[in-house]
Amino acid sequence: MxxxxxxxxxxxxxxxxxxxxxxxxxxxxxxxxxxxxxxxxxxxxxxxxxxxxxxxxxxxxxxxxxxxxxxxxxxxxxxxxxxxxxxxxxxxxxxxxGGMLTNFATIRQGIKTLESIEKMMTDGTFEKISKKERLTKQRQHAKMIHTLGGIRDMRHxxxxxxxxxxxxxxxxxxxxxxxxxxxxxxxxxxxxxxxxxxxxxxxxxxxxxxxxxxxxxxxxxxxxTARYRANADLRQAQADIEAREAEATGEARIRERERGRGGDQGAELRRRRVRRPHDEAKPTGGQ
CATH class of the missing domain: 3.40.50.10490 (Glucose-6-phosphate isomerase like protein; domain 1)
Incomplete structure (x- = not known):
């Protein structure tokens, strides 16, 4: 400064x-x-x-x-x-x-009207309306630029x-x-x-x-403003790092769960393969 x-x-x-x-x-x-x-x-x-x-x-x-x-x-x-x-x-x-701050919603509506007229000027709409209406719009645009031009980018x-x-x-x-x-x-x-x-x-x-x-x-x-933008870039970089870390942590947990399920299934298969002695005893004839 x-x-x-x-x-x-x-x-x-x-x-x-x-x-x-x-x-x-x-x-x-x-x-x-x-x-x-x-x-x-x-x-x-x-x-x-x-x-x-x-x-x-x-x-x-x-x-x-x-x-x-x-x-x-x-x-x-x-x-x-x-x-x-x-x-x-x-x-x-x-x-x-009057009301430029206390009635800001109305002022913003006026700015939207200004932007709407400018869009009409560039998208070919002006060629489709009457000469009288076009002249009215042009005068309205000039007046609004005069009074609102400096605050048209004030969104809040x-x-x-x-x-x-x-x-x-x-x-x-x-x-x-x-x-x-x-x-x-x-x-x-x-x-x-x-x-x-x-x-x-x-x-x-x-x-x-x-x-x-x-x-x-x-x-x-x-x-x-420069500080705000620098901090915004820093916050975005930090958010990206945290997102990548969260993604990596999530993937690691998924792999861990998958390994856990795989281990449980392997143990179950081994239990099925190993027959206990009483399971192998054949039933005797007659009762």
Missing amino acids: SRVTLQQLLLAGAHFGHLTRRWHPKMAPYILMDKNGIHLVDLRQTQSLLERACAAVSEVAANGQQILLVGTKSQAREAISVEGKRAQTPFVVERWL LPGAIFVVDIIREKIAVAEARRLGIPVVAICDTNVDPSLVDFPIPANDDAFKSIALITRAIAESVIEG
């Missing part, structure tokens, strides 16, 4: 908070000072809490669960989209659909979500909290960090700050 340095955070402007009058009191432990009416974040705490968040994300991925990246503000969309694709993890960069609820700007994404945070899904988030000086499980105190408005932190989270997803 790559370590984000204080210099990188400083150059990215991660220490710049909001105007002091807009601060949230619960961010006080993470604020170093105020300068010219602006709060400055303590980057040592940012670095420490980012490492803690990355470790948690890596562990979730190592357990085979997905991490959902969420950032719909203009400064966050590119970083979230690029890193989501690189880490092969679901992401949301357009409007958050995520193991955690990473959020840029918890005020803007308050519905996503609320849904995750309701379902007990851990929330990792960049927390600027104007938010309540107690709403998330793994707060990362930093500037959530600057593109460079968002990109740097999102990249670190994505790296943790990649690292955790």
